[in-house]
Amino acid sequence: MKGQVAGRTELSAVPEKVPIVRLVAADSPRVHGEHAEHVKALAAMDTPLPPIVVHRPTMKVIDGIHRLRAAVLRGEEVLDVLFFTGTDADAFVLAVELNHAHGLPLSTADRKVAAARIVDSHPTWSDRRISAVTGLAASTVATVRKCSSERIRQSNTRIGKDGRVRPVDGTEARMRAAELMTANPSASLREVAKAVRISPSTAKDVRARLSRGESPATPRQRKRDDPRPPARDTAAELVASLARDPSLRFSESSRVLLRFIGCAAVGDEQWEEMLYAVPVHQRKTVAQLARECASAWRGFAERLECRPDRGAGS
Numbered sequence: 001m002k003g004q005v006a007g008r009t010e011l012s013a014v015p016e017k018v019p020i021v022r023l024v025a026a027d028s029p030r031v032h033g034e035h036a037e038h039v040k041a042l043a044a045m046d047t048p049l050p051p052i053v054v055h056r057p058t059m060k061v062i063d064g065i066h067r068l069r070a071a072v073l074r075g076e077e078v079l080d081v082l083f084f085t086g087t088d089a090d091a092f093v094l095a096v097e098l099n100h101a102h103g104l105p106l107s108t109a110d111r112k113v114a115a116a117r118i119v120d121s122h123p124t125w126s127d128r129r130i131s132a133v134t135g136l137a138a139s140t141v142a143t144v145r146k147c148s149s150e151r152i153r154q155s156n157t158r159i160g161k162d163g164r165v166r167p168v169d170g171t172e173a174r175m176r177a178a179e180l181m182t183a184n185p186s187a188s189l190r191e192v193a194k195a196v197r198i199s200p201s202t203a204k205d206v207r208a209r210l211s212r213g214e215s216p217a218t219p220r221q222r223k224r225d226d227p228r229p230p231a232r233d234t235a236a237e238l239v240a241s242l243a244r245d246p247s248l249r250f251s252e253s254s255r256v257l258l259r260f261i262g263c264a265a266v267g268d269e270q271w272e273e274m275l276y277a278v279p280v281h282q283r284k285t286v287a288q289l290a291r292e293c294a295s296a297w298r299g300f301a302e303r304l305e306c307r308p309d310r311g312a313g314s
Contacts, residue, residue, distance in 0.1 A: 011094070015051040015080040023052075023068060023079070024060045029096045029106060029114045034065055038104050042070035051080035053098060055091040062091050063098040089121035097133045111136050115144045171217045173198045175302065177206045178216040182299065213291020215298060236265035 028034070042049065049071060052064025061068055062084055071079050084091055096114040099106050106114070111134045118130050119141070127141040134141070176196040180187060193203040206216045239262055248254040278286045 010084055010086040010090075011053070012083045015082050017078045018054070018081040019078055020068065020071060020076065022059055023054060023081075024058065025065050025068060026060045028061075028065055029092065029099055030110050034069060035104060039066050039069040039073065042066055043073040045070075049079070051082045053094065054081045054083055055088070056083040056085045058088070058091075060091070062095045066104060093118055093122070093133055106135070108136075112140070112144060115141050119145045174202070174206050174216040174218075177203055178210055179302075181207055181210060210295060211291075213294040236267075239265040 049067045050064075052067050053062040054060065055062050064079075068079065084094055086094070092114075096106070096111070096118070099110075115130055115134045115136055118125065118133065122130070127138040127145065130136075130141045131138040136144075173196045177192050177198060180192050180195060189200050189203040189207065192198075192206075193200045196203075198206075205218075209216055239258075242248055242261065243258055248258055
């Protein structure tokens, strides 16, 4: 009987005989309390009841309240007890996990209420980790977390079932890694990974994407950030709008910008024509330059978004 809570070793392996009068029936994950019929069924059994789990600091029953009630009906005075010595919050997690794993199953309502409480007490736990404890789908836990977001402390990281800490959204970390790699190309993957708190494999993927002229973010992350990218005709309209802006026509640098950014208005047919206009022996060179252009534009876009506004008249 091992829990998945942080201190799983805090559950004793050998049961102890404990007087029933010392036990406290409290903090059950069951919304509607105990089931009288289940207590009677257990009391009628001829075999010994399995050990119950008790929180040693408070003597509260973590798992086995129905067995406790059945023992009282039988007239017994002592019970076999396994002691848990962790925190109150982890004791509740263990109660949910054990009730989910065996005995009288928790109802869906019980598990949702328990998930909300665990999200509150363990806000850095991932949806999948809480799912494993409660028996709910990870998507259901995510919904519970969203509904509870107004009253719980939010975190930028989650602790998974394997105990590793991961960012909720790795896009920002990937962007920081890309900036470090661009500023210091000789930096090792481990140095970059340690600096921005990502795994070396993620740093390796970022470097590979940069070498191909791609965004450091994965397609899934880009889709989440911008689920509806502008269509080609929308880009053409934006370019035309920029060209009509007088403030972008009275300096050489602005006119150069308009010429460069005009590629966003190129249609699919034109891209196709240019694709086959490249000689076979120059394909690698043109592809490399296209990636470098894409990387340069991506860096320009990120710097532009972060650029501080100059004071009036400066």
